[in-house]
Amino acid sequence: MKSEDYAQGDAFQTEKRSIFSTGWLPACAEAQIPKAGDFVSLTVGGWSVIVTRDPAGAITVLRNMCRHQAMPVVGVPAGNCETFRCRFHGWTFDLTGKFLGAPPPVAPREASANHNLIALPMLIEAGIVFFSLDSLATKPALGSAMPAYGGTIVSEIAANWKVVVEQLLEEQTLRPETFSWHSPLLALRRPGSTAIVEQIAPHTFLRTRLFAHFFGDEVDDQKRTDAEAFKARCEVLQASRAAGVMPTDDSALLSAFHKRIETAYAQA
Numbered sequence: 001m002k003s004e005d006y007a008q009g010d011a012f013q014t015e016k017r018s019i020f021s022t023g024w025l026p027a028c029a030e031a032q033i034p035k036a037g038d039f040v041s042l043t044v045g046g047w048s049v050i051v052t053r054d055p056a057g058a059i060t061v062l063r064n065m066c067r068h069q070a071m072p073v074v075g076v077p078a079g080n081c082e083t084f085r086c087r088f089h090g091w092t093f094d095l096t097g098k099f100l101g102a103p104p105p106v107a108p109r110e111a112s113a114n115h116n117l118i119a120l121p122m123l124i125e126a127g128i129v130f131f132s133l134d135s136l137a138t139k140p141a142l143g144s145a146m147p148a149y150g151g152t153i154v155s156e157i158a159a160n161w162k163v164v165v166e167q168l169l170e171e172q173t174l175r176p177e178t179f180s181w182h183s184p185l186l187a188l189r190r191p192g193s194t195a196i197v198e199q200i201a202p203h204t205f206l207r208t209r210l211f212a213h214f215f216g217d218e219v220d221d222q223k224r225t226d227a228e229a230f231k232a233r234c235e236v237l238q239a240s241r242a243a244g245v246m247p248t249d250d251s252a253l254l255s256a257f258h259k260r261i262e263t264a265y266a267q268a
């Protein structure tokens with residue numbers, strides 16, 4: 001890999017086509033949206049999605065793209081509502097994405113399923129909601145069920161997503177607990193009877209959101225301090241990659257990660 005692969009949009013577009021469009025991507029912890037009308041909205045690998053819970057309790061993953069003029073319907077990271085009303089011209093959808101109506105000047109002439117928000121293939125594995133652009137992709141397997149959900153820390157990191165993965169994999173070699181890496185965007189640690197799911201959400205080529213979901217343990221000040229320190233280490237590493245310092249394959253995990261990226265670039 002080259003320095004530009006960490007600091008320019010071309011590589012991100014390649015990754016969007018060859019990695020993010022062909023795997024199951026983590027969207028949120030199911031427990032983040034416990035009640036009817038709860039939703040989260042995020043961008044993962046260039047795909048903007050809304051995860052909703054409808055009145056029947058079912059979860060749907062929708063593309064956050066209005067069917068009127070393809071603008072984002074939701075502009076906040078989380079909330080609770082009965083319907084989604086597009087802030088641009090007022091097209092309105094229910095919690096499953098079904099088109100409900102629009103003001104007369106912008107209303108479609110005829111009812112059509114093409115006016116519904118696009119629902120994506122989704123699954124829930126061990127309390128984590130995943131979606132995919134490719135329903136034939138190999139499904140994630142996280143092992144046994146999680147203990148009770150204890151909260152999520154969200155970090156906005158000014159770094160390329162590959163830097164965040166490298167830092168996670170590098171630091172894992174220093175920890176004794178059971179660890180598994182679920183390509184392309186999820187790490188699972190199981191210290192003792194607890195579990196921590198680290199969900200990486202590449203927003204742009206230089207912005208990454210990291211969600212740390214805690215199970216069997218509560219979020220506390222120490223965990224927030226640790227998350228801030230991890231964010232700072234990633235941003236230092238990003239500066240070093242941008243300056244041309246390339247990674248080394250210090251562990252089997254890092255080596256496998258870099259091989260996956262290089263394969264994706266070769267296929268593009």
Ligand code: FES
Pocket residue numbers: 066067068069070071086087088089090091
């Ligand atoms: S883009 Fe959503 S109503 Fe026009």
